[in-house]
Amino acid sequence: MSxxxxxxxxxxxIFFDALINYLNLPIETEIILNEYETLDGLSEKILIEKLKSLQARNLKKPINKLGIIIDIDNYTVAERIEFINNCLNPVFSDINILKNTSEFIEVSSPSNKIKIAFYFTNVEGKGELETVLKAIKSQDSPHADCLEDWQKCLENQGGNIKQKDFDKFWVNIYIRYDTCSNQERKQAGKKCSMNNFEYIMTNKKEIWNFEDENLQKLKxxxxxFNKKFNE
Structure with missing residues (x-):
């Protein structure tokens, strides 16, 4: 069982695979949506379809534990929990309502029982992957940190940038200018960009601190997934 x-x-x-390998845990990852193929973002329909496909696969390759991780973005925990429950109910008829993160509930499928739990990517209750990456950076970041002055200047000029967009910008500058060598910058698109994050997490994962306290709840x-259900 998987x-x-x-x-x-x-x-x-890519990030969770790296963290899972770091923790040496027996977990496979599945993608809900590919951000390079859609601009619509996460929706109940997309997650329901993924859950249904996994339920069908479960008949041939039984699933023991199923975890769901989505960004909290600017939603409240209660709103995100409601979203998860709205996606689970059409797929699992006997499911109890999920109430808390990081707690398993057990549901029935035609072939076996599956334990399900969820977590919301966040730092201090807000954000997404880039928010976490910004919080766990391990190298000095003078170039990226100067963006805070740029942000203040923009605000003084009557402009505005969403925090999630700022975090994405910060992480990209950190990767390209604070952690890449001059030689790597000659192939910046391949070696110094979130557009090729797999290269970063394969060859430069030391630029993130996997022992940072901001990862503890996620860990x-x-x-x-490495414990017995009733422990």
Whole structure:
């Protein structure tokens, strides 16, 4: 029986795979949507379709534990929990309402029982993957940090940038100018960009601190997949 983790995008999968390998946990990852193919973002329909496909696959390759990780973005925890429950109810008829993150509930499928739990990517209750990456950077970041002055200047000029967009910008500058060598910058698109995050997480994962306290709750969630259900 397998353990499956549903994540939101390709880059989420790359990051979580690296963290799972770091923790040496027996979990496979599945992508809900590919951010390079859609601009519509996560929806109930997309997640329901993914859950149905996994339920069908479960008949041939039984699933023991199923985890769902999505960004909290600017939603409240209660709103995100409601979203998850709205996606689970059409797929699993006997499901109890999920109430808390990082807690398993058990549902029935035609072939076996599946344990399901969820977690929301966040830092202090807000954000997404880039928010986490910004929080766990391990190298000095003078270039990226100067963006805060740029942000203030923009605000003084009557402009505005959403925090999630700022975090994405910050991470890209950090990768390209604070962690890439001059030689790597000659192939910046391949070696110094979130557009090729797989290269970063394969060859430069030391630019992130996997021991940062901001990852502890996520680690606790992932560690559930290495324990017996009733422990």
């Amino acid at each position: 353990n499956i983790l549903i994540v939101e995008s390709k880059n989420d999968r 606790d969630f992932l560690s559930l």
